[in-house]
Amino acid sequence: MKVTVIGSGYVGTTTAAVLATLGHHVIGADVDSAKVKKLSAGILPFVEPGLDEMLKDNILRGTLTFSDQVEEAIQASDILLIAVGTPSLDNGTADLKYLRSVADTIAASINDYKVIVIKSTVPIGTNRWLSDYLGEKVADRTLFDVISNPEFLREGHAVYDTLNPDRTVIGGNSQDAITIIKKLYHQLNSKLVICDWETAELIKYASNAYLAAKISFINEIAQIADKTGADILQIAYGVGLDPRIGTEFLQSGIGYGGSCFPKDVKALISTADLIGVETHILKEIESVNESMPNVYLAKLADSLDKVTNEPWTISILGLTFKPETDDQRESPAIKIVNKLLPACKEIRILDPTIQSNTKTPWPNDSKIIVCQTIEETLVGADAAVLCTTWDTFTSIDWNEAKAYMKNPILLDGRNLYEPNIIKAAGITYLALGRGNQT
Ligand SMILES: NC(=O)c1ccc[n+]([C@@H]2O[C@H](COP(=O)([O-])OP(=O)(O)OC[C@H]3O[C@@H](n4cnc5c(N)ncnc54)[C@H](O)[C@@H]3O)[C@@H](O)[C@H]2O)c1
Numbered sequence: 001m002k003v004t005v006i007g008s009g010y011v012g013t014t015t016a017a018v019l020a021t022l023g024h025h026v027i028g029a030d031v032d033s034a035k036v037k038k039l040s041a042g043i044l045p046f047v048e049p050g051l052d053e054m055l056k057d058n059i060l061r062g063t064l065t066f067s068d069q070v071e072e073a074i075q076a077s078d079i080l081l082i083a084v085g086t087p088s089l090d091n092g093t094a095d096l097k098y099l100r101s102v103a104d105t106i107a108a109s110i111n112d113y114k115v116i117v118i119k120s121t122v123p124i125g126t127n128r129w130l131s132d133y134l135g136e137k138v139a140d141r142t143l144f145d146v147i148s149n150p151e152f153l154r155e156g157h158a159v160y161d162t163l164n165p166d167r168t169v170i171g172g173n174s175q176d177a178i179t180i181i182k183k184l185y186h187q188l189n190s191k192l193v194i195c196d197w198e199t200a201e202l203i204k205y206a207s208n209a210y211l212a213a214k215i216s217f218i219n220e221i222a223q224i225a226d227k228t229g230a231d232i233l234q235i236a237y238g239v240g241l242d243p244r245i246g247t248e249f250l251q252s253g254i255g256y257g258g259s260c261f262p263k264d265v266k267a268l269i270s271t272a273d274l275i276g277v278e279t280h281i282l283k284e285i286e287s288v289n290e291s292m293p294n295v296y297l298a299k300l301a302d303s304l305d306k307v308t309n310e311p312w313t314i315s316i317l318g319l320t321f322k323p324e325t326d327d328q329r330e331s332p333a334i335k336i337v338n339k340l341l342p343a344c345k346e347i348r349i350l351d352p353t354i355q356s357n358t359k360t361p362w363p364n365d366s367k368i369i370v371c372q373t374i375e376e377t378l379v380g381a382d383a384a385v386l387c388t389t390w391d392t393f394t395s396i397d398w399n400e401a402k403a404y405m406k407n408p409i410l411l412d413g414r415n416l417y418e419p420n421i422i423k424a425a426g427i428t429y430l431a432l433g434r435g436n437q438t
């Protein structure tokens with residue numbers, strides 16, 4: 001089938017490469033010409049394991065091309081998958097300006113029948129809006145159908161998730177268009193949920209909100225564990241063994257980040273506000289998450305106040321919102337650095353995806369030192385803060401690493417380390433809810 005994927009970000013590029021691998025003829029269309037140039041040369045402009053090989057293979061086979069001529073790319077295909085960003089506006093609602101712009105481009109260029117699929121995460125009512133909007137703009141209403149097909153991939157596992165989806169949600173009001181999209185994905189063998197637009201849209205938001213709820217829930221329990229000497233890792237394991245609960249998404253820590261959970265929980269709250277539904281749980285998911293950096297930093301400040309009166313030097317291990325991605329959007333590590341900056345002389349950052357200050361949110365701040373080795377990162381540190389569970393941090397020999405630090409204090413924001421091992425190395429181990437070990 002001929003498919004144009006509009007928007008070549010994390011979702012669009014992964015979807016385009018996977019569909020090409022499945023044998024479809026795919027064009028990745030994006031308004032960002034520099035990005036298109038890189039992608040056309042087989043260079044991935046972001047980090048996503050396994051995707052670069054898949055990209056190169058399909059470009060060489062001739063099944064995948066990229067273009068910044070979005071109108072031409074629209075005309076060349078029968079199926080248009082929209083995967084542009086839907087970031088948060090200041091009031092928490094989703095900003096649909098990129099989607100509106102795509103709608104105008106489609107209206108201006110549509111030449112024959114297209115199934116127009118919204119893959120981006122969009123507020124309830126958006127697919128209906130797109131259908132109505134194009135209905136007004138396109139002279140022949142029979143030239144298109146709109147389908148909601150939300151995406152559930154995780155960054156860092158995007159290729160695997162796209163090839164092995166738990167479910168494929170297809171929402172729409174045209175049986176013919178639904179059949180076409182079922183055919184597009186038929187090799188994936190995933191469970192199908194065929195529904196209307198609004199149901200598909202809400203399945204996506206409810207999924208993300210539920211996962212975020214699990215994280216905020218366990219983070220609240222971790223605070224209770226902390227004050228009572230209980231061990232949150234054993235609690236999460238013990239609770240999760242109930243198959244009705246499940247062990248996943250019960251890792252406590254400095255909170256969730258990324259381009260999805262924070263914005264999607266906010267957008268769902270906004271939608272509910274708009275339609276007069278009072279949300280209690282959704283608001284608390286957010287407020288617990290917002291509070292987590294402070295909960296951890298209070299522990300750090302207590303410990304540092306005992307050893308120094310000087311401005312601090314802090315080592316930050318990991319800046320991305322999770323490992324295996326270069327994505328820093330809404331990363332809790334960034335919130336932690338911003339909160340630490342006023343009290344610090346220096347913040348030394350190590351992240352495998354960052355080579356210089358220009359790749360951080362603080363390109364001109366002389367207090368921010370981007371390092372390349374663990375030794376360089378820990379030099380003169382009053383404390384180290386583990387924010388992201390990159391593999392490379394798992395294997396740090398803290399017996400050796402400690403020698404570089406001024407004050408051997410480690411705040412473990414993700415429960416990566418075994419407290420006894422860190423303490424045996426002569427380091428003060430700080431974490432939340434690690435029982436009587438901290
Ligand atoms: N990142 C994820 O893990 C993930 C997972 C599931 C769903 N989603 C959702 O998918 C959508 C895309 O997310 P992303 O992380 O891939 O975004 P992204 O910011 O990485 O990429 C969006 C791309 O769209 C392009 N674009 C903007 N306007 C355009 C236009 N008018 N025409 C063509 N291209 C245009 C941008 O240049 C950019 O390359 C969002 O709604 C997001 O919530 C993301």
Ligand SMILES: O=c1ccn([C@@H]2O[C@H](COP(=O)(O)OP(=O)(O)O[C@H]3O[C@H](CO)[C@@H](O)[C@H](O)[C@H]3O)[C@@H](O)[C@H]2O)c(=O)[nH]1
Pocket residue numbers: 121151152153154155156208211215248249250251252253254255256257258259260261321322
């Ligand atoms: O037990 C856990 C699990 C995750 N996290 C944090 O939660 C955030 C999000 O993690 P994850 O869900 O793995 O990453 P995303 O790539 O943002 O994927 C989520 O958001 C996507 C965009 O909507 C969805 O498609 C995915 O299904 C959904 O998992 C990260 O900061 C993690 O550190 C925790 O703190 N504890």
